Amino acid sequence: MSRLHRKRNGQPLRDAMKAGGWSIPKLAEATKTVDPLGRGVSRSAVGVLVTQGSSARKRCRIRTAWLIADALGQPLQDLFDMPGASTSTEERSIADDRQHAAGPAA
Numbered sequence: 001m002s003r004l005h006r007k008r009n010g011q012p013l014r015d016a017m018k019a020g021g022w023s024i025p026k027l028a029e030a031t032k033t034v035d036p037l038g039r040g041v042s043r044s045a046v047g048v049l050v051t052q053g054s055s056a057r058k059r060c061r062i063r064t065a066w067l068i069a070d071a072l073g074q075p076l077q078d079l080f081d082m083p084g085a086s087t088s089t090e091e092r093s094i095a096d097d098r099q100h101a102a103g104p105a106a
Contacts, residue, residue: 002062002082002083003059003060003061003062003083004059004060004061004062004065004076004080004081004082004083005058005059005080005081005082005083006049006058006059006060006079006080006081007078007079007080007081009052009056009058010049010050010051010052010056012074012078012079013049013050013068013072013079014050016072016074016078016079017050017072020072020073022072024043024046024047024050025043027046027068027071027072028040028041028042028043028045028046030071030072031046031067031068031070031071033071034067034070034071035067040067041064041067041068045057045060045064046068049064049068059083060080065079065080
């Protein structure tokens with residue numbers, strides 16, 4: 001499953017929270033109201049995404065990012081980046097293309 005990366009070590013998240021007067025607990029609670037399942041994002045998950053330092057988490061699930069962005073009223077792409085293709089994925093792709101181009105083994 002793809003995970004989104006927070007932009008600039010979470011600075012846009014912190015800026016959006018500050019601009020809206022959001023605390024971590026208030027934002028976590030607000031994610032429940034935008035979640036169709038009503039579960040939202042836990043306080044600890046919000047906390048590790050917005051914090052800096054060794055306890056910070058740089059990536060999260062798409063669902064988590066969407067709920068946080070929606071609760072903040074911000075476009076997802078302003079707060080999170082899609083991960084780039086990994087080297088191993090690119091290498092597999094190239095190898096698969098070469099094998100496909102060569103045709104079936106005789």
